[in-house]
Amino acid sequence: MEHKSLGVIGGMGPKATSVFFDKVIEHTAADRDQEHINMIILNHVTLPDRTSVILSGQGELFLEAIEKDFKLLELAGAAHIAIPCNTSHYFYDQMQEMTTVPIINMVDETLKAIHAKYGDNSKIGILATTGTINSGVYKAGCESYNMKLHEPNEAIQELVMDIIYNQVKSNLEVDPAVLEGIINELVYQEGCNCVIIACTELSCIPINKQTMEISIDAMQVLVDQSIVRSGKQTITEI
Structure with a gap:
């Protein structure tokens, strides 16, 4: 090739x-x-x-x-x-x-991979900037693949934005357990099939193998x- x-x-x-x-x-x-x-x-x-x-x-x-x-x-x-x-x-x-x-x-390829694994009517969580969420790119993409996007509540979204802008972008050390806890909450408490790590700053945070199995990193x-x-x-x- x-x-x-x-x-x-x-x-x-x-x-x-x-x-x-x-x-x-x-x-x-x-x-x-x-x-x-x-x-x-x-x-x-x-x-x-x-x-x-x-x-x-x-x-x-x-x-x-x-x-x-x-x-x-x-x-x-x-x-x-x-x-x-x-x-x-x-x-x-x-x-x-x-x-x-x-x-x-990046967005379409990520949703294509999720649909191939979880199929129609899947409930997909998302961790991203407020700009990404408000833009609707992942929501529209999920709908085109017959999946439902589940957006975090206000408290979780504020925490995610703090991690992105006040920690990763500020070059401060981030506790992976915080991100892992958010992902676990979206899957095990709010019923998502998986969670999209839809911000490349969040992709900089190493998460454990168990959490990786219930999430998909758009950067990857x-x-x-x-x-x-x-x-x-x-x-x-x-």
Whole structure:
């Protein structure tokens, strides 16, 4: 299979981009440097905050700022583009119109994987920024797969936002048990079949194996798709 270069628009946030890069390396079946993926990473940290522009109705600020990134990746020869930020996928259609290079749809690929495992009428929890939830991208996606999205109550959502913005983005140490407790509550108390980890900042937090089994990390889905579409195998395929 032809080996293709992967373009990455990162910086949303920088730590999440670093974790994405590490995960691609860790999950690519490779025994030497030359067997890994060629990647062009744009760590565009000055992009406007996605949650802020969505909630304020100023999405054009984000779109205007990101447009040049697609041109740079086209010139660099990227065959596919990965954007490790769930909230940005609210603008997926507009972003795809900016480039001829296919953008991997992190949201749709995640829901496709969930539907394949849990089927119709599944109840799916979500942990994400308020921007992602209010954008409706996961809700609409769930409906298209005949699944129901279960959004956290106000108290849980406030806690999730605190973890994302005041802990991970602030580079503070996070207690994984807090995130694990939220996921367990959504599954065992509120009846969700599984919980989507739908914020790449939350993907930076290592959770235990038991909690991983009742959740699906959208970043990991993006990692796997990035590897496969670049003509490589993931370690799970071996």
